[in-house]
Amino acid sequence: MSSRSVQAAGPATSCWLLRGKDGSLSAYAPADGGLLRWTEQRPGGPDWTGPRFIEAPGLTHATLAQGPDTYVHLITRRTTAKGVELMHTTQYQTGRPFGPWHSLGNPHKEEDRARAVGAPAAAVGADGRVHVFVRNAAGGLSLRSQGKSGKWEGWKDLKGSHLLDAMPAAVAVGGRVELLVPADEQLSRWCQEEPGGDFTEAEPFAATAAAGSVTGLCTADDRVTYYGCASGGAGVAAYRTGAGALALGGAPDGGPVAVLRTPIEGYDCTVLAYRGSNGRPAIAACPTEGEADGLWWTETGEPSTGAPALAVDGEGRVVLAAIAGDGTLRVARQKAEPGLALAAWTRA
Secondary structure (H helix, E strand, O other): OOHHHOOOOOOOOOOOEEEOOOOOEEEEEEEOOEEEEEEEOOOOOOOEEEEEEEEOOOEEEEEEEEOOOOOEEEEEEEEEOOEEEEEEEEEOOOOOOOOOOEEEEOOOOOHHHHOOOOOOEEEEOOOOOEEEEEEOOOOOEEEEEEOOOOOEOOOEEOOOOOEOOOOOEEEEEOOEEEEEEEEOOOEEEEEEOOOOOOEEEEEEEOOOEOOOOOEEEEEEOOEEEEEEEEOOOOOEEEEEOOOEEEEEEOOEOOOOOEEEEEEEOOEEEEEEEEEEOOOOEEEEEEEOOOHHHOOOOEEOOOOEEEEEEEEEOOOOOEEEEEEEOOOOEEEEEEOOOOOOOEOOOEEO
């Protein structure tokens, strides 16, 4: 199928703008029968190649994960005549084709239960091992991980209950991997106690968030802050151990919040973005773990579809990306001036 015959749809996750080892950015968006990929022609742009079509028949959900080696791991949930299975493939170099697809199967053997698994989430530990998580048919959490040799281990039941049917938030922190999953009346958590170790259920957050809206960010050497849309349309909230839920305001549409940690004018800052209830992207920044001092949200650009994404380009500038209503990729880069002012949006 030619990339010209398909149109990008709105991403269901904010992790779709990734920087390769050479510093070039690549953007990935779902499309009918697969995904589309754009790649900067050189680090820092402004020109892009693509979109190029990545075939994934039967795709219903997709997620991307990137480790310290910058390899891009693509995990999909596919529905076919044979049932539902999770698939994995790896892109080893920026702009190059993905490798062969490998089936990860399904945590359930019974067809009716297999069809009930949720959207996959994935994270790559400091040791390069990929961990794939899904909500299972019982409302708990299932895990499949790569072993130290690179071969995939079997599915494990991590227990849990009443998890919402949406993509969890998985993030690597201090060599470990953590996971946050919205449940009926709390935010359930699983953590590795040590790098490469087993996952155990941790103390949950006594708060709720819109399903599929939460993204995790390493905000200290061994600490994660999760950002999501508060339940009931009450704006963005931050969730961190020891700090509870912090209201950050804004008017998001309930989709995934994009997050990024980067220096701005020499200060360690966290940048956040969401798609507003009016469809336009909005962006804000604050000192890392300084959300309590307040954020000021600025809407920018035209209405978009799906979640926006954030990254730092090869020249150290913050880049905000969105998929426009016509399925094209639009990007806005940080200006060479104090603060976080963005230049005009451009079409890739």
